[in-house]
Amino acid sequence: MLIKERTSILSSEITSEAIFLNRRKLIKAAAGISVAALLPASARAQVKKYAQVPVGPYSGALQPTDYEDVANYTNYYEFSTDKKSSTVLAKNLQTSPWSIAVEGEAEKIGVFNLEDILKNNPLEERIYRFRCVEAWAMVVPWIGFPLGTMLKQFKPTSKAKFVEFTTLYDPKVMIGQKTNVLAWPYVEGLRIDEAMNPLAFLATGMYDETLPNQNGAPLRLVVPWKYGFKSIKAIVKIRFTETMPATAWSKMGPSEYGFYANVNPEVAHPRWSQSRERILGASIFTPKRKTEMFNGYGEQVASLYKGMNLAKQY
Amino acid sequence: MYISKRGWSFIKIIIFFLCLSPFLLLINDTIQDQLGANPIQALHFNLGDWALRFLCIGLALKPLKRLTKQSWPLRFRRMMGLFTFFYASSHFLVYIVLDLSLSWEEFVDEVPKSPYILVGLFTYLLLIALAITSTKAMQKRLGKRWVQLHKLVYVAGISAVIHYLWLVKSDIGEPLIYASIMFVLLGFRLQNYIKNRKAVAALVKQRSTT
Numbered sequence: 158m159l160i161k162e163r164t165s166i167l168s169s170e171i172t173s174e175a176i177f178l179n180r181r182k183l184i185k186a187a188a189g190i191s192v193a194a195l196l197p198a199s200a201r202a203q204v205k206k207y208a209q210v211p212v213g214p215y216s217g218a219l220q221p222t223d224y225e226d227v228a229n230y231t232n233y234y235e236f237s238t239d240k241k242s243s244t245v246l247a248k249n250l251q252t253s254p255w256s257i258a259v260e261g262e263a264e265k266i267g268v269f270n271l272e273d274i275l276k277n278n279p280l281e282e283r284i285y286r287f288r289c290v291e292a293w294a295m296v297v298p299w300i301g302f303p304l305g306t307m308l309k310q311f312k313p314t315s316k317a318k319f320v321e322f323t324t325l326y327d328p329k330v331m332i333g334q335k336t337n338v339l340a341w342p343y344v345e346g347l348r349i350d351e352a353m354n355p356l357a358f359l360a361t362g363m364y365d366e367t368l369p370n371q372n373g374a375p376l377r378l379v380v381p382w383k384y385g386f387k388s389i390k391a392i393v394k395i396r397f398t399e400t401m402p403a404t405a406w407s408k409m410g411p412s413e414y415g416f417y418a419n420v421n422p423e424v425a426h427p428r429w430s431q432s433r434e435r436i437l438g439a440s441i442f443t444p445k446r447k448t449e450m451f452n453g454y455g456e457q458v459a460s461l462y463k464g465m466n467l468a469k470q471y
Numbered sequence: 472m473y474i475s476k477r478g479w480s481f482i483k484i485i486i487f488f489l490c491l492s493p494f495l496l497l498i499n500d501t502i503q504d505q506l507g508a509n510p511i512q513a514l515h516f517n518l519g520d521w522a523l524r525f526l527c528i529g530l531a532l533k534p535l536k537r538l539t540k541q542s543w544p545l546r547f548r549r550m551m552g553l554f555t556f557f558y559a560s561s562h563f564l565v566y567i568v569l570d571l572s573l574s575w576e577e578f579v580d581e582v583p584k585s586p587y588i589l590v591g592l593f594t595y596l597l598l599i600a601l602a603i604t605s606t607k608a609m610q611k612r613l614g615k616r617w618v619q620l621h622k623l624v625y626v627a628g629i630s631a632v633i634h635y636l637w638l639v640k641s642d643i644g645e646p647l648i649y650a651s652i653m654f655v656l657l658g659f660r661l662q663n664y665i666k667n668r669k670a671v672a673a674l675v676k677q678r679s680t681t
Contacts, residue, residue, distance in 0.1 A: 224509035238642035241507060291640070293509055338642045409641055428637065430584040433577065435570075437508040441501065444572035 206301045213281035215356055221284060222295035224364045226438040231371045233287065233390060235324060235331035235369050247370035248329050255375045259322075261397035264312035271375055275361065275396035277310060278302035282365075283358050283379070288420045288452045290384035292445075294434040299379050300362030305353040305405050308395075313349065317397035321346045322378060325393045345378065345389035346402035346416065348461075355408035356381060356457050359392075365462070382454040384418040417462075420452035424468050443446065480544065486547065490554045493521050494561065500595050517566045522558035523631050523649055525551055530628060530656040549605055552624070556602040563595050577585075587637035597627040625660065628653050 160369035192209045221227075236246035251418050255271040282297045308320065326342035328334040334341045351357065358379040361368055368374040373390030380387045386406050396402075413427050433445035451458050462470075474482070477649050497517055500506050506513040527550035532544040571577045582588050601624060603609070632653050635646040 219656075222508075230508035238644075287509070295508075336644075356474075425584045428585055428587060430581045432580055435511065437510060441510050441514070441569050444574070445570075452619075456678075 158259060187249045206367055207280065207282070207362050207365045210282050210300050210365070211278045211360075213354050215454075216282065216284040216298075219284050219286060219296040221298045221364070222436075222438045227297055227363065227368050228294055230295075230437060232291075232385065233333075233371055233373075235333045235341075235343065235391070236371070237333055238338060238396040241257050243371045244369075246332065246359060250325075250370045250372060250374070251330075252375040252391075254396065255393075257376070257392060258394045259311050259396075260394065262314045262317040262399060263397045266311065266316065269298070271361075273332070274307065275302075278307050278359075280361070283382040285358070286452050286454075287379075287381065287388075288434060289387055289428065289447070290386055290414070290431075292434050293437055294446075294448075294452075297363055297379075298365075299358060299360040300365065300368075301360035301376075301379070303355055304357040304359050304378065305355060307356060308352055308360060311395075311397070313397045316338070316399050318349055319346050319398045319401055320349060321394075321396040321398055321402035322389045322392050323394035324389055325391045338409075340408050343389060344388075344402060345387055345404050346398075347380065347387075348401075349397075350461055351458075354458055354461065356454060373426045382420060382451040382458045384420060386414065387418050417467070417470050419462065419467060419471075420448060420457075421450060421467055421471070422448035423450075424471050475605075476588060480511055483546075483550065487550065489596050490525070490550070491518075493542040494558070496675065511565065511569045515570060517564060518558050518562035518565060519635070521561050522555055525558055526624075526628055526631055527649070527652050527656065530624065534656065534659045535548070552605060553602060558600050559595055559598050562589075567651050578627040585638075594630040594634055597623050597630070625657055628657060 161392075200459060215257050230240045231243050233243040233247060234238060236243040253271075256268050257274065258268050261264050278304055280300055282298055282300055284296060286294060287297050288294045313320075322345045324343035325331065325335060329343075347357065358381075360373070360377050360379050361375060363369075363372060368377065373388075377390040378388045378390050378392065401416055404414075404416055406418075407416055420431075431448055434448050435445050436443060449455075497514060501510060501514060504510070529548060530579060532548050532551065535544040536542060565656065567573065567578070571581070586620070603618065604613060604620060613620065632650045636643060637647060639646060
């Protein structure tokens, strides 16, 4: 028996972009301005923190996944390999004050307070698809700022060919770091042109709220055209390098997880197919949908990989 | 302690519903939407876990008989075997009906790319053969060959553990627990086999010399 496959997003998942963005803005305006102005101060506290953050480019007309699903289904091995347990365990993480060390091939290196970084980078919302290497997918409305804009503020030199990111290492709180499921601390990286691509994003919030700890607070990377493991959480260090960084998952399984990790339906993981993906939060009778090349962001990023054999450089 | 025939039937009914309860709870969780963001995977993994657990329980009955020096554990072997088959079938059906949405195209795309699924299907084929021949009539019909055929459960035990070990990304903790349980349960058989062979060899030697 064959059930007809969908090539892309369900029609019910799609709202026309204009209507969708307008509606969001209206809701935001209603929540942020009119309601806040009318209500007493005590009630005003309930208004979402980032309700007035404007919607940025590339957000398309995607319908976000339910907040509960995004917040309770995380791969955060620093806490647990169980997707739900990290919600509870990550509550112990202190995310404020937070500083980020900037090192390597840049003029402005040093240790910076996250607060100061946030002051120099106005927030915007980006509604992005998120595709895990485990073949499940969701849509998340992130609050943050473009990675490239921030990186430029550190004035990388011509020797900066790659950017390496490191997660906090604190086994007392991040109890998963006491195990050896991965080489700690978690390290990820991007080629400098990938990092400067306007799609690459740093998130400090989602769904108009502060980023929940289990989703990578206080600052995480979001690279929507790559598998989720590239989008490193709780960043404490950014290093500009001349050589390709050795990343956590590629150290663990070099034949299974590459440096590029671009979403690609044609290149199977050595142990499972990547040609389809399960939509989180859908009913149990919803079939998987076809994976899109670069997770649907080919228009923005395909040119970065011209002339490369993506089956070999996975 | 003496337990009458009716007593055993009663105990068996209670055990039957105990064994069925994880399934009923899972169905309830599915209907109540309590399985989280990825309900199909939760259902699929849970049913697979239970199949493996019942396989372990089934294989533990003979060592239990040896330990307790009682024969009652063997009364539950067929039931545990059939529950293994029941949970493995549900696990398989969730994969085919919900995960693949009955799409043959997806099946032929996914299965060859996933060695662990191939091992899982192999295990399930073994379990089908064992379930079909589990009746008393079949036992009589096959005679000695029945015992040989049902030794395949050891192969199924090993392949079920490989199926699990092969699918995880990096945290092999849980499958390793099952692997060690299986190692102990099958080690018990191996030890017995070696002991028996030695005893037979000694007997043969004794006879040939006298």
